Amino acid sequence: MTTTAPVTIRDVAALAGVSQATASRVLSGNPATSPESRTRVLSAAADLDFRPNAQARSLRSTRTQTLGLLISDVRNPFFADLAHSVEQAALDRGYVTLLGNANESTDQQDRYLDTFISQRVDGVIAAPQGAGGGSLTALLERSIPTVFVDRTVEGIDVPSVTTDGRAGIREAVRHLAAEGHTRLGYIAGPQAISTARQRLEAYLEAIAESGLDQDPHLIFYGDFRSASGAAAAEHLLRLGKPPTALLAADSPMAIGAVAAMRRLGVRPGADVALVAFDDIEWFSLLDPALTAISHDVGAMGRAAVDMLLQVIDGHRPASLRLPSRLVIRKSSVRESAVQKSAVRQAPAESAGPAGPGSRNDTKQSDQKEQLE
Amino acid sequence: MTTTAPVTIRDVAALAGVSQATASRVLSGNPATSPESRTRVLSAAADLDFRPNAQARSLRSTRTQTLGLLISDVRNPFFADLAHSVEQAALDRGYVTLLGNANESTDQQDRYLDTFISQRVDGVIAAPQGAGGGSLTALLERSIPTVFVDRTVEGIDVPSVTTDGRAGIREAVRHLAAEGHTRLGYIAGPQAISTARQRLEAYLEAIAESGLDQDPHLIFYGDFRSASGAAAAEHLLRLGKPPTALLAADSPMAIGAVAAMRRLGVRPGADVALVAFDDIEWFSLLDPALTAISHDVGAMGRAAVDMLLQVIDGHRPASLRLPSRLVIRKSSVRESAVQKSAVRQAPAESAGPAGPGSRNDTKQSDQKEQLE
């Protein structure tokens, strides 16, 4: 338990027989160094197993090589995917990621943004919620490079990468209309969140366009978590004139809806159609497989990092809207029981590269194949 | 774009009419301050919207209020849950979490551990992999407080929170034996990881104990990712004498196995039984619902944080082994087609509080119920 004093750059310089300044230049890649001192410093650093103190470094240089990622919940598979792609893209460019879970709470969001400010992160990628107040303003007042991802905040003008849900939702509504549904139930997200507002708006437009029933009782406001999706399904399916199809504004609520339908003895697909916003790897494994509005989360995360680095470099990149599209599976297609059992044995979309097993292709790095 | 100089504690002190030292004492909660100067400093800080520079603070105080969490992949629901609980528990105690995804790669693990060292995190919670070499050793040589979670490394003696998989696996094997299976297929994890080794060992013991077939061809070594689970199922089910039940050592591989079984036209439960290690919220939503070995991830994360804080305080807490237990669902129970359709409408375990919709009860904080 001898607490040996940590190795500093002074020790490295001393061992290498050069000044502290030279050691620093070598170790931070400054070109103004002779090959001679370069080798001496590097070998001294290696001998001492020197690890520069990031605090000291960034105190002077005002760059931390750290970026903050604010999301609402890692347990939501969509955000887990997003966190993963952001983190990997950042790592590739030499940044580490500080992760903050707002837990769909504005207080905790502020708490994390404050932390990001104190930590002097070089930039922030945020899936924000609520209005523009609080620490979000503090962030911008300090002109800390920021980009929004997935969500935006009205009135705050920062570059963003979002999904254009409109196309997917319109496709979904048309698809359900084509299947003969006229009364759809919509499980909306919390209207404090931009994506929830946009999806609801797009939905309302789409049902008007397709001439479907616009009864406001068919809309239930959830909170983007699974429990509220369950409550929504129960409520909607117990209406006097229940809908024959449900559309959930995010995947956790769709999961909740599936659970509630099971409890109520309602079979998704056969009895009531179900469509989810956000496609998740294993949605195709449910029986019936879940129809979903899909978008490319990996691309979204990488684009957000690229964009943020541009902002850090002083540019002002244009916002990006990524497309969404409907992936039709069994949960929204009427069919007889016979067809159904046939389908179960060989589901339509499972053979191709879109199948669940092959979805890890974002980066086919080191897939050890097997070895028995 | 007027880049105003950031507010420092000097500015706060000047406005409050006290010295820098006093301002610092007030702002860091040092009791040796008069109520008089306390109010003056606090109001000055508020007026200027002062945010202390965490770098400067921790450079001098050698405490960063930051801890590093190293996991292998956030996209694995088990680790997402773990990350969430660790992060929340840490936040409650005033720490922020630096998240590192090793991506099941030792190189990336080292890269993140190096970052943690450079960032001078106050402690590290790691689900490690590989042998004890590399940056793991560097961490311990610097006596940086560390605890292992979920996994351990042979020969490295740090406190850990792990799951005792033995009981769950034995239960699972007995259950399958009782269902009449004699040839089980086992989808093992990579043997560089402690949990994979332990689970395999427990499995081998259990099948010997239950007198089941010990044919080594029935064991397939995957990599804890879904693609390898799919490969495993395909391989095992195409053997000359295929197994009648599969046991997967983690949930992504189980998901891959489900996908592969679908592709092969093999019905989980009815044709081949399937049991997964790690229970996931929506496993009960699959049809048939997946039998799984379950453990309390939230408790694991919280315990890891508690333990780490004790190590930081200079104590030497004892390691903790959390229990696992088998949750039997339809995927491992033989039944007739008639029973099956009845079950689909009201699955056995969905009514009670263990149902999927209610699984968010780890912390029933602010569940907005609904509002329509």
Add this chain to the structure above:
DNA sequence: CGATTCCATGGAATCGGTTCCACGAACAGG
């Protein structure tokens, strides 16, 4: 060959907090 540029280098200032230390005032005890 002398003047000028180039370049690697070391000394010292610096980033923005925390903390050591000395000091003076207030207060309690004898």
Add this chain to the structure above:
DNA sequence: CCTGTTCGTGGAACCGATTCCATGGAATCG
């Protein structure tokens, strides 16, 4: 009334890097 604590305070050192600036030697140029 004098001594001994206690307590809040300010000045200054300090944490460990980066970076400004001056310097001297080598290389280049007229």
